[in-house]
Amino acid sequence: MxxxxxxxxxxxxxxxxxxxxxxxxxxxxxxxxxxxxxxxxxxxxxxxxxxxxxxxxxxxxxxxxxxxxPEKGCPPRIVLLASLLKGNDFELLLKGVTEIGVSKIIPIAASRSVPRYSQEESIRKQLRWKRILEESTRQCGAPEIPELSPPASLDEVLETGLPPLRIAGFLEERAVPIGSVSPKAEAVVAIGPEGDWDDQEKQLLLHAGFCPVRLGPFVLKACTAAVVACSYLVLAWEAVALGENRGKKVPDPGPGMPDEPV
Structure with missing residues (x-):
């Protein structure tokens, strides 16, 4: 316990x-x-x-x-560009990626984002989101609270300094499996709203050096997609940091373990 x-x-x-x-x-x-x-x-x-x-x-x-x-390992620094979502989906996203270990979250007012906040509403939302992040770290034991930036447009954020490893979830055939991306100590992940980024936003991301990725065989909710993408980067980097090789044979656990499923 x-x-x-x-x-x-x-x-x-x-x-x-x-x-x-x-x-x-x-x-x-x-x-x-x-x-x-x-x-x-x-x-x-x-x-x-x-x-x-x-x-x-x-x-x-x-x-x-x-x-x-003592801390175990050295987790990667992940910046998440997360499109604003309707209902409580954005709050679910915040909780999930905090448990994964995201370092910074930048809410994106995408063209297909349903929420449209006034300045006063945005301030209230940010205060609530920060409380959610703090409570999530207490639940999962994360030593640092993720940094939360004010909501911004995609083109504004892409003009700032972002990590060199850049991936973006795309719902189209040219996207490559996220498992083909080699993890790094720093990365930025862009997750669009329900219905995906629009064509102009996709071009902005591609022009900024983002690799389009798919996150599995099925269409995920945006809040789920953020957790899946960030989870892969954290776990894959952990394997690299521990010197593990993909496909390495698992050592024999020794006696006491059944050879066949029970």
Whole structure:
């Protein structure tokens, strides 16, 4: 069973490895999780995970640092260009790609994106999206909260500095299987709205050096497509970083494992 998790950015660093837990997270620990003084917690912040001990006194609710938790591997830095989606699909997308380990998310106001936000609505949405990202990191244990940019048009974003490995989901025959793309330590993924990018947006992406990819034999919802594309890049890079080769024979697990399916 995983330990209760805290976002340390919301806590006050008192020095000497002691943190004052903010009111919201303290209330969740005590009222919802029924945590008691002396229990261990996991702290997330600054790209690092920490083992903590809960301390409750008349002065407040605190967490004391015990030791850092070593990270496994070195995940790639993935920038996601995610078209705005209707309903709660965009929020599902945010949760899914945060669990995968995306580093930065740039919402794209594509021509076929249904949502059209006023400036005031956009500000409210961004605040809600940031809360969703933070809550998702606490659920999955990601040490860093993905950076969230304000919504922008595709042509504006393509003029900014993006990683050299660039792939875009396309619903057409010229798209290559995503499995044929060699993963890199940095990549950018562009996922269009329901119904795909329009022709002008596809040309913009191709001109900017994006490789059109398909994400399987069937048509995926946009929120699913984002998770699938980012998952491939993370897992494929993990295999490269571990020195694994595609098609390498799996070692014999030894006695105790059946040779035939059960």
């Amino acid at each position: 995983s330990l209760p998790r805290l976002r340390l950015e919301r806590c006050t660093d008192l020095g000497g490895g002691l943190w004052r837990i903010d009111e919201g997270q303290a209330r969740h620990l005590l009222k919802v999780l029924r945590a008691a003084s002396g229990e261990e917690l996991e702290g997330l912040g600054g790209g690092q995970r920490w083992r903590l001990k809960l301390e409750i006194s008349a002065e407040g609710v605190f967490a004391r640092t015990l030791y850092p938790i």
